Amino acid sequence: MNPVVFILNGPNLNLLGVREPSVYGSATLSDVEARTRTVGESLGLAVDFRQTNHEGVLVDWIQEARTAAKGIILNAGGLSHTSVSIQDAIRSAGVRTIEVHVSNIHARESFRHHSYVSAVADGVIVGLGVEGYEFALHALARRIGREAPSDTIAI
């Protein structure tokens, strides 16, 4: 059985592709799910892809990852900028976590510049569109030993 990676999406990400396409692009969350499953398989990872509009559900899923997943890719949406509870959950999960934002949060309104997730994430990918999820999968695969590191980049 391949190691499981949770890809967790927070509020409003169900509207990807419909919502502000000039900011978030035209790919839907289903497109992202399909693509990450394919990339995950190629890396020897089993992707468990989820979305919720509810903070507590996200906290429950992060807690579940403690025993059920080897890594988390998290786009907490607007909760990234407000949720101490999500930071606490990641801190106690003890699971490698990569934060993803589709848009470049640092080039947007100042309230988006700070993320509570970033302080407890292993790495952060912002502003690279939905491809950011794939880059995060590659980063996790390396960190959980499923992808040989390149001989040119030592991380």
Ligand SMILES: O=C1C[C@@](O)(C(=O)O)C[C@@H](O)[C@@H]1O
């Ligand atoms: O919902 C979102 C999406 C987002 O997380 C992104 O993926 O770019 C950025 C957040 O500021 C915003 O609230």
